[in-house]
Amino acid sequence: MAATQFSRGQSSAAAALSLGEVQTLGAPRGQTARLTLTLYVRAGFHVNSNKPNDDYLIPLRLTWDKGPLEPGEVEFPEPQLEKSGFSDKPLSVYSGTFHVVTAFRAPAEAMPGPAAITGKLRYQACNNRECLPPRTMDIRVPVEIR
C-alpha cells in the first residue's frame, strides 16, 4: 500500500489551515469545560467539512488522545455549501475563520494542577484549481484542573 504525504509539499499544505491562539482551559473537577479551537483557512482555499458530500473526499476530523480530561462529542459548525464546476453536488466546506468546540469533563477524582490535552486535526484543502495533500495538525492545549 502506498503511503503518500508528498513530503516536499508539507509547507504549502500546512499553511492552508492554521490554528489560532490556544488559551489554557480551566477545568473544575466534576464539571464540564468547553474548548473552542479557532481555525483559519488560507484565502482562496477551503477545507472539506466533517461531512463532505462525496465518499471519496477526506473529512475534517478532530480526535483527542487519552488524557486527564474526558472528551465529549466534537461540535463542528454548519458547513458552507460551495457550488463548484467539479460536481453537480455543492461541496460541503469551511473557509475563512471557523470554530470547532469540544466539551471536556474533568473527573471528580482528577489531580488538581496543570496538565495538557493533545489531539490531532486531520484536514484536506483545495482551491478552485488544485488540492493539497491531506495533513494532520498536532494540537496541544494546556489545562488547569481545579
Add this chain to the structure above:
Amino acid sequence: MRHIGTPSLAAPLVAIVALTIACSQSTSVEAAPRLTPEKERKPAPDFTLRDANGATVRLSDYRGKVVLLDFWATWCTPCQVEIPWFVEFEQSLKGKGFAVVGVSMDEDGWDVVRPYIRKRGINYRILLGDDHTAELYGGVEALPTTLLLDRNGRIAAVHKGLASDKDGFLHEITELLGARRAGTGSADGGNAILARAK
C-alpha cells in the same frame, strides 16, 4: 527527433492545427501550445510502480510514445474535471503512439482507487504512487499535476493544477505526436491526428 520549433515544417503544422481547432470551436479562445523547446527538455525521472492488476510498470517502458503523466487522487475534486478528458484522449489517440498514465497519490491505496477506476470508467493505466515517486518530480506539491512527455521520455510540458481547458492539452499532445511525422515528411501530421481526436 526534429525540434518542434524549427520553422520549415513544424510552424505550418502548428498553424494548420490552430486553424483546424478554430474552425471547429468558433466560440472558444484557443491557447497556443506551450511546450518546452525540444533542446531544453529534461528527461522524466524513471520510476517503477504497480498497476491495478498488480503488474510492475516502468515509466521507461513507454519510451517511443507521447505520454500524459497525471498525478492525481480520488479526493482531488479538480482532478475529476480532467479525468474524462484523459479518457477521451486515451480512447482516440491510443493507437497513434500516445498513452495516458495516471499516478494515484491516495494514501489508502487500491482499496479506494480500484472502485474509483470502475466508477469513473477510467480506460487508461493507473499506477499507485508513493512519496519517492513524488520526490522524483519535485515533491508534487498539489494535485492535479500533469506532465506531457515526448517520445524520447523528456518533459515537454508541466501543468500544475487544473488546466484551463481540454483543447490546450490536445494542442500540446497533437504537436508532440505530429513532430516525428512532420520530421519524416509524412502527410499525416498533427492536424489530421487532431481532427480524428475531436
